[in-house]
Amino acid sequence: MLSYVMRRLGYGLVMILAVVVLNFLLIRIAPGDPAEMIAGEMGGISAELLNDIRISYGLDQSVWVQLWIYLKQIAQLDLGTSFFFDKPVAELIGARLWPTLLLVLSAQIMSIIVGTVLGALAARNPRGMMSNFVGVFSLLGYALPVFWTGIMLIILFASWIPIFPVQGMTSARFDGGSLAYALDVLHHLALPSLTLAIIFLAQYARISRASMIDVLGADYVRTARAKGVSERRVVFWHALRNAILPLLTVAGLQFGNLISGALLVETVFNWPGMGTLAFESILRRDYPTVMGVLIVGAVMVVVANILTDISYRFADPRIRTGGR
Structure with a gap:
């Protein structure tokens, strides 16, 4: 039974990894810019402000770099910080x-x-x-x-x-x-x-x-x-x-x-x-x-x-x- 449970846990980890990668890519290619949403909540939108927000949240990097950074965070059981609520x-x-x-x-x-x-x-x-x-x-x-x-x-x-x-x-x-x-x-x-x-x-x-x-x-x-x-x-x-x-x-x-x-x-x-x-x-x-x-x-x-x-x-x- 123990070996069976360990095999199932291994399959489950692989499935969770696939879910993380697939959903990360789908969310990133979806229309909409979170930097504009954050800037709008701050009361104004300018090119300089949008650039600063993207740099601050790592949105200026490529999708694959963002994915790699996110996977390292998940490996440390860190789900990141909310863009909107500014909380873990x-x-x-x-x-x-x-x-x-x-x-x-x-x-x-x-x-x-x-x-x-x-x-x-x-x-x-x-x-x-x-x-x-x-x-x-x-x-x-x-x-x-x-x-x-x-x-x-x-x-x-x-x-x-x-x-x-x-x-x-x-x-x-x-x-x-x-x-x-x-x-x-x-x-x-x-x-x-x-x-x-x-x-x-x-x-x-x-x-x-x-x-x-x-x-x-x-x-x-x-x-x-x-x-x-x-x-x-x-x-x-x-x-x-x-x-x-x-x-x-x-x-x-x-x-x-x-x-x-x-x-x-x-x-x-x-x-x-x-x-x-x-x-x-x-x-x-x-x-x-x-x-x-x-x-x-x-x-x-x-x-x-x-x-x-x-x-x-x-x-x-x-x-x-x-x-x-």
């Missing part, structure tokens, strides 16, 4: 990281649990009403754009039925203890988390339904039923334990899409996470901050994939046996 990028991301993790993990947990249960219930009667509902819901949930779903939920639960806040992570004039703060954050988290979870919930429900239908026809399930085991125990104890294995793989692979979807959700709900920071930095041509967000996102995806592979090997004894 690591500090900016550190302040925005945990809101994004809270949003992503809550949406992931919600989608896996609810999607798995819906799929298991639908598999009990593949031609029943519940199965048809899961099929239609999966199609709609997967097809609807995440930003459109967020706007619709805002209209429904913040305008027509005003029970959830529209934006932010906490109330503007919050005054209370730790428990009240946690409840206030959960109140603001409800709509963004639900918006992000719907598309993946629908996919997990469809996969769980198909996997459960296949497992429920296995010999050991028929044997359990012949022994008089209750249908609930057959479905949720014997069958679901094996049917959930494909969900582990899909959940790990979809983690990257979950993070990219969080960018749109955070923008719609003004959630103070890395997605909002990335959106603001792209508009301001803040190259170091954009690169920092992309690198942290890539690391999160690589770690999630490694954890998924490890959990799959523990969940399925056949993989461990084959590895030996």
Whole structure:
């Protein structure tokens, strides 16, 4: 297992290096000049001022020289300094990281649990009403754009039925203890988390339904039923334990899409996470901050994939046996 994890870490480092190089080059060839954005914030633009800014931030050098300098910084775990905020990028991301993790993990947990249960219930009667509902819901949930779903939920639960806040992570004039703060954050988290979870919930429900239908026809399930085991125990104890294995793989692979979807959700709900920071930095041509967000996102995806592979090997004894 240790050698397997080390190999996966090596592949992950190569992938992160490719992400850094590719995104660095793409950002540099994109239209827009960060020196002009910085000079505009300073109140005036002149040729002399633009030249001084480019020299100060190293923008006067060639792209390949800038890339080499940046790679040496990354090797020292230095994400650089923000052009716009004039603060270390690591500090900016550190302040925005945990809101994004809270949003992503809550949406992931919600989608896996609810999607798995819906799929298991639908598999009990593949031609029943519940199965048809899961099929239609999966199609709609997967097809609807995440930003459109967020706007619709805002209209429904913040305008027509005003029970959830529209934006932010906490109330503007919050005054209370730790428990009240946690409840206030959960109140603001409800709509963004639900918006992000719907598309993946629908996919997990469809996969769980198909996997459960296949497992429920296995010999050991028929044997359990012949022994008089209750249908609930057959479905949720014997069958679901094996049917959930494909969900582990899909959940790990979809983690990257979950993070990219969080960018749109955070923008719609003004959630103070890395997605909002990335959106603001792209508009301001803040190259170091954009690169920092992309690198942290890539690391999160690589770690999630490694954890998924490890959990799959523990969940399925056949993989461990084959590895030996």
